[in-house]
Amino acid sequence: MIKESKKNIIFKDLAELFIYMEIDEKIPTISQLVDKYEVGTGTVQAALQSLTFSGAVELQNFGSKGTRIVSKDIKRLVELVGTVYFTGIMPLPYSKHFEGLSTGLHYVLNKPSFQVNFSYQSGSHLRIKKVLTNEVDFTITSLETAEKAIKNNPELEIYEILEEESYISKHMFIFNKDFENDNDGNKVMRIGIDTSSPDQSMMTIEYCVGKNIQLIPIEYTNTLECLKENQIDGAIWSGGDVSDEFNIEEIEEYNGKQKTRAAFVGKEDNLRFKKFFNNFFNLDEVREIQNDVINGNIMPNY
Numbered sequence: 001m002i003k004e005s006k007k008n009i010i011f012k013d014l015a016e017l018f019i020y021m022e023i024d025e026k027i028p029t030i031s032q033l034v035d036k037y038e039v040g041t042g043t044v045q046a047a048l049q050s051l052t053f054s055g056a057v058e059l060q061n062f063g064s065k066g067t068r069i070v071s072k073d074i075k076r077l078v079e080l081v082g083t084v085y086f087t088g089i090m091p092l093p094y095s096k097h098f099e100g101l102s103t104g105l106h107y108v109l110n111k112p113s114f115q116v117n118f119s120y121q122s123g124s125h126l127r128i129k130k131v132l133t134n135e136v137d138f139t140i141t142s143l144e145t146a147e148k149a150i151k152n153n154p155e156l157e158i159y160e161i162l163e164e165e166s167y168i169s170k171h172m173f174i175f176n177k178d179f180e181n182d183n184d185g186n187k188v189m190r191i192g193i194d195t196s197s198p199d200q201s202m203m204t205i206e207y208c209v210g211k212n213i214q215l216i217p218i219e220y221t222n223t224l225e226c227l228k229e230n231q232i233d234g235a236i237w238s239g240g241d242v243s244d245e246f247n248i249e250e251i252e253e254y255n256g257k258q259k260t261r262a263a264f265v266g267k268e269d270n271l272r273f274k275k276f277f278n279n280f281f282n283l284d285e286v287r288e289i290q291n292d293v294i295n296g297n298i299m300p301n302y
Contacts, residue, residue, distance in 0.1 A: 203251070
């Protein structure tokens with residue numbers, strides 16, 4: 001196996017560094033780079049010279065103010081760096097909306113120059129926790145959940161917000177028809193609640209105020225199965241269309257844009273991912289692919 005030269009290693013490392021730096025920002029000094037890479041001055045200067053000759057970045061020496069970035073071509077810098085890898089965590093794709101969103105992100109955020117490895121987990125607070133502990137670069141939640149998370153964790157940031165019904169279509173209360181037929185007004189209704197989902201938990205508790213109910217812990221993605229197996233009588237649901245075997249009660253007050261819009265959440269200081277995301281994320285393309293999946297025009301692929 002051919003060992004990569006020190007100059008090429010420094011060349012790629014500096015190319016990635018310049019992606020995240022701002023115009024007019026002072027770059028590290030030659031002596032700092034010499035100490036960092038443990039090489040001679042000539043090797044560092046050659047790497048910098050190669051970068052400027054490539055047209056990826058223009059540097060200018062301002063004397064005592066140091067050498068600063070005058071201009072840069074981010075796409076060219078990305079090409080020079082080679083493939084860069086990131087990680088994201090998504091809700092479990094139990095609905096057409098989530099399947100479409102996952103498919104859109106798979107196409108948009110996986111290019112020859114960078115790859116995003118996705119994992120999937122229910123429970124937005126668990127996904128947020130993985131962002132906070134630097135296990136992943138970003139997650140997706142409802143806009144409402146994202147805003148609440150930022151209030152409690154100011155180091156978080158919303159990178160992007162999608163349009164209405166990009167996260168879910170609408171919230172509804174679904175319940176077994178058998179229960180409705182048997183209900184005499186006094187019977188306790190068993191309502192499924194997923195405590196790992198802040199949105200579902202909050203709406204369930206609000207919906208049940210003043211009602212004769214018993215809360216039954218469930219996993220949200222198993223809601224329909226729990227209903228069919230008579231483990232619960234009803235639950236808040238946002239996973240799209242349901243079969244005729246259930247009754248549906250639409251809940252308009254839970255279908256505002258804060259709950260139906262998808263939000264990309266990451267750490268404010270994750271400059272590495274933010275630069276790539278801001279320069280390569282195509283919101284319109286994601287939404288177009290999501291709609292194609294929802295409407296059955298293309299198969300989900302994630």
